[in-house]
Amino acid sequence: MSAPVVDVGVRRRAVRAQPRVPRPFAAAWKRLLSPLVIVVLWQIASSTGLLPERLLASPVKIVTTATDLIQTGVLPEAIVVSLQRAAIGFTLGALAGIGLALIAGLSRVGENTVDPLLQMLRALPLFGLIPLFILWFGIGETPKVALVALGVVFPLYLNTFAGIRGVDGKLGELAQVLRLRRSAMIAHIVLPGALPQTLVGLRQSLGVAWLALIVAEQINADAGLGYMINDAREFLRTDVIVVGLIVYAIFGLLTDSLVRLLERRALSWRQSFLSS
């Protein structure tokens, strides 16, 4: 789930370097073949009773259940609740992570104040904090949002901080020679220079955010995707569980490609270099 630290640019270049396939559909089909075979085998196993439904529902059953859940409004409702948790938690965590990185990155005093603290907190296992969070925040929305937020803070903080500190010192000299004011230097040199690394942090933090949400929703939820899944477990509804998992996966993929899109737009100065 959590996004690996991969330089997207490099991966793009690798893709572009491949010779163009004359019939792209043929290539796509080749890649789809093995998953399709698995699904078909899975369906056969289910239909013949080899794979009992209390262990895993059949693909067909899962599809019909998904349609049902959507039509009855159960799934949309759960999605709204979960998305809200993710959005609030992510926003709070991102603001804190980037804000703290700016404080630590832009001044020595800030670094000495903020960095040791965050390095210490980073060592704590995120999910190990759940019992404390329950004691502190009860079992309502707060501990769930807090867990997501906390998971988001660290990747964004670490990457943005490293990004700021990694900005080429020669450009700092340039700013000095051009007589840029400090604010202008931060706006034109430091922040854009840190952006590529911040976006890496963004992808990592989104990965952690979904993971934190899934775990948080296992505890005492009375609404949302996690609740839907837990509820289904009690009634051995593996079909509903799988639908929930697929929805989680889709959201993970969606936000990841959203960040890629953002990367492509924000780092177009780099892309133009790579593709030329």
Add this chain to the structure above:
Amino acid sequence: MATELPVIVTSDLETATSGSETATPRDSSRAAIPEPTVRVNGLTRTFGERRVLDGVDLEIRRGEFVALLGRSGSGKSTLLRVLAGLDPGAKGEVEVEGTVAVAFQEPRLVPWKRILANVALGLQAPDPRAAALAALEEVGLGELHGAWPLTLSGGEAQRASLARALVREPDLLLLDEPFSALDALTRITIHRLVLDLWGRHGPGILLVTHDVDEAMLLADRVLVLDRGVIAHESRVDLPRPRHRDHRDLIALRSTLLTRLGVTLEGTT
């Protein structure tokens, strides 16, 4: 130009007597001797044990084109960085009057800003973008104003960097081997361009280079930095554009090369 005067006056500055000669330059080409833009006295800079600059004295007059030669590692960039105000660790008297612009050895374009924005960065002008565009057109890059720096060729990037320095209309232009990465053809074009722009904007120029011909073809005065001091000075009062096969330049070339520690056999 007065033909009676020697066109090239050369003096080694290691002895006090010849040093005093250069204190009163015999430049007859300018009506009044302008005030110095740069005055450096007894500048020293040490890195650890190494004394890279060991009492440099230097004056650059308003509108004067000075070339600074020196072997690699002789401290040319160190001196230029002091003049640019980038080195707080140097000791000695340094006075720089007026505004300063720098073109570094590598173009140092900000990669995430398009060329026009790079040239306009930090520019105090009524219309920075218009001024930047005009400067880009001057260096022949008008069409590339919307390009990303990483897509430019070495020569184009250097010209953009030059435009960024020139657009500030500085009183002093510091150029740190800005042409060394260019191919011979581009270099000729850029030399012409620099002389042209110098003629029009008239800043004092300190051109750091290790190319003797470049120094002779462009500058009013050629200095050699050696063992931490300005060890040699040659005044070149030839009209521009100069030809490298000019009799006086051939003589000057071998003088300068000797000063730089290169011995030429078979040349006169």
